[in-house]
Amino acid sequence: MTLGGVLPYIQIVLSVLLIAAILLQQTGASMGGAFGGDNFSAAFHTRRGSEKVLFYAAIILGILFGLSSFIALFLNK
Secondary structure (H helix, E strand, O other): OOHHHHHHHHHHHHHHHHHHHHHOOOOOOOHHHHOOOOOHHHOOOOOOOHHHHHHHHHHHHHHHHHHHHHHHHHHOO
């Protein structure tokens, strides 16, 4: 198989992993902050443990998905 034949499957796997990494992240913000209410939990906080791993995984997966999309764009010319 060539890269052009495998690339769609790579993109599917990357997209599913990216969606999972984003959805598994927990936020401390409540709905009150979205509507202008006082939200003291929106202040700066340090990511630790699994939250930090998921944050970096989402960034890396997003970059890999973007690169694979550009590769697919140039291969299909």
